[in-house]
Amino acid sequence: MSPETxxxxxxxxxxxxxxxxTVPALPQPGETVLATSYDEFxxxxxxxxxxxxxxxxxxVAFVGRIGDDAAGxxxxxxxxxxxxxxxRLSPTPGEKTGRAFVQVDERAENSIIxxxxxxxxxxxxxxxxxxxxVRDAAxxxxxxxxxxxxxxxAARLAHGTFVFNPAPARRLDPELLGLVDVLVVNQGEFEVVTGEPAAExxxxxxxxxxxxxxxGSVVVTLGARGALVWHDGELHSVPAPVVEAVDTTGAGDTFVGALADALARGEALLDAARWAVCAASLSTLSLGATTAMPRSAQVAELRALSAS
Known part of the structure; x- marks a missing residue:
C-alpha cells in the first residue's frame, strides 16, 4: 500500500x-458426536x-480489535x-481475542457459535x-x-462505496440503511433487516x-444458486457455477470481499456480483473459512468457463 494513496x-x-x-452430521440437542478432524484458522x-x-x-486496511493474548x-x-x-487492529488489555466454534458436516453444511x-x-x-x-478508500x-x-x-465517514453485510442480522433503522450504497444479505438476513419476507x-x-x-442497491446471496442483484429499480439473477463443496463456512465472506474487490476496480455492480459468485464458489473447495479463498487468476478462469 502506498502511503500517498x-x-x-x-x-x-x-x-x-x-x-x-468436521463431523458426519451436525449434532442434535443433547447428542454427542465424535469429530473426524479438528483444526484452527x-x-x-x-x-x-x-x-x-x-x-x-x-x-486493504483493517480496523478492529484483538485481545492481549497469544491468539491475538x-x-x-x-x-x-x-x-x-x-x-489499526488494536490490542485490548484484559480481553480475549474472539473465537468461533465451527461444526462442518459431510454435506459441507455448518453451524457456528x-x-x-x-x-x-x-x-x-x-x-x-x-x-x-476510511474517507479515502474506494x-x-x-x-x-x-x-x-x-x-x-464508518458509514458516516465513507466517501467511497459503503458495502454493508449486516450479519448476524438485526432490524436496522432507516437512518443507517440510508447511508448504505450496497446492502449484502442472504435470504434470512433480508427478512430480519428489512421486515419483508424473502421469496424463492x-x-x-x-x-x-x-x-x-x-x-441503495441490494444483493441477496443464495448460496449454491448464486445471487440476486437489485440496482436502479431492476432485479437481476446471477447464477453460481457448480462445484463440489467441502466447507461453505467462508463463502459468504468471500462473496463480500470479492464484490468489494471488483467495485474498487471500477466494475459495475452486476459484473461485480458475477465475479463474486465465482470467487465464493471456489472458496468452498477446502476446509476452513479462508483456506480456499482464490486468487484473481483462478476467479477469472472460472468466470470465463461459466460464461462459455
Missing part, C-alpha cells in the same frame, strides 16, 4: 480464531472479507502475511481514529460482529425488495 478498501469488523471440527467476518479482497490483489498475536500476524494493513471477545470493544472512536483512510466494508456504533461511524422466485423477490424502499 492509502488503501483501496477499508474493512471495519471482527477477527477471530476459528476452531473447526483465522476467522471473523471482517477478517475473512479483508483476506478475500487482499488475495484478489487489492490494498497469531491472527494479527496471519492478516499481515496476507498483505492486509493491520496498523461466536464468542465476540475483544470484537465487542470496537468503538466509534476507533473508527474515527482511522478517519483519513470501498468501505462493515458487518455486525462488532458494535453498531462503530458501523455507524425472482418475481416475488422483486416485489419484496421494491417494497423496502431502500435508497
Amino acid at each position: 492509502g488503501p483501496e478498501i477499508v474493512v471495519i469488523g471482527s477477527v477471530n480464531l476459528d476452531l473447526v471440527v 483465522v476467522g471473523g467476518k471482517g477478517s475473512n472479507q479483508a483476506i478475500a479482497a487482499a488475495r484478489l490483489g487489492r490494498d 498475536t497469531a491472527v494479527r500476524a496471519a492478516l499481515a502475511d496476507e498483505g492486509v494493513d493491520v496498523a 461466536v464468542a465476540s471477545g475483544a470484537n465487542s470493544r470496537l468503538s466509534a472512536d476507533d473508527v474515527d481514529g482511522a478517519a483519513p483512510c 470501498v468501505v466494508v462493515a458487518q455486525l460482529e462488532v458494535p453498531l456504533d462503530a458501523v455507524r461511524a 422466485d425472482a418475481a416475488s423477490m422483486r416485489v419484496a425488495v421494491a417494497r423496502t424502499d431502500l435508497p
Whole structure:
C-alpha cells in the first residue's frame, strides 16, 4: 500500500480464531458426536472479507480489535502475511481475542457459535481514529460482529462505496440503511433487516425488495444458486457455477470481499456480483473459512468457463 494513496478498501469488523471440527452430521440437542478432524484458522467476518479482497490483489486496511493474548498475536500476524494493513487492529488489555466454534458436516453444511471477545470493544472512536483512510478508500466494508456504533461511524465517514453485510442480522433503522450504497444479505438476513419476507422466485423477490424502499442497491446471496442483484429499480439473477463443496463456512465472506474487490476496480455492480459468485464458489473447495479463498487468476478462469 502506498502511503500517498492509502488503501483501496477499508474493512471495519471482527477477527477471530476459528476452531473447526468436521463431523458426519451436525449434532442434535443433547447428542454427542465424535469429530473426524479438528483444526484452527483465522476467522471473523471482517477478517475473512479483508483476506478475500487482499488475495484478489487489492490494498486493504483493517480496523478492529484483538485481545492481549497469544491468539491475538497469531491472527494479527496471519492478516499481515496476507498483505492486509493491520496498523489499526488494536490490542485490548484484559480481553480475549474472539473465537468461533465451527461444526462442518459431510454435506459441507455448518453451524457456528461466536464468542465476540475483544470484537465487542470496537468503538466509534476507533473508527474515527482511522478517519483519513476510511474517507479515502474506494470501498468501505462493515458487518455486525462488532458494535453498531462503530458501523455507524464508518458509514458516516465513507466517501467511497459503503458495502454493508449486516450479519448476524438485526432490524436496522432507516437512518443507517440510508447511508448504505450496497446492502449484502442472504435470504434470512433480508427478512430480519428489512421486515419483508424473502421469496424463492425472482418475481416475488422483486416485489419484496421494491417494497423496502431502500435508497441503495441490494444483493441477496443464495448460496449454491448464486445471487440476486437489485440496482436502479431492476432485479437481476446471477447464477453460481457448480462445484463440489467441502466447507461453505467462508463463502459468504468471500462473496463480500470479492464484490468489494471488483467495485474498487471500477466494475459495475452486476459484473461485480458475477465475479463474486465465482470467487465464493471456489472458496468452498477446502476446509476452513479462508483456506480456499482464490486468487484473481483462478476467479477469472472460472468466470470465463461459466460464461462459455
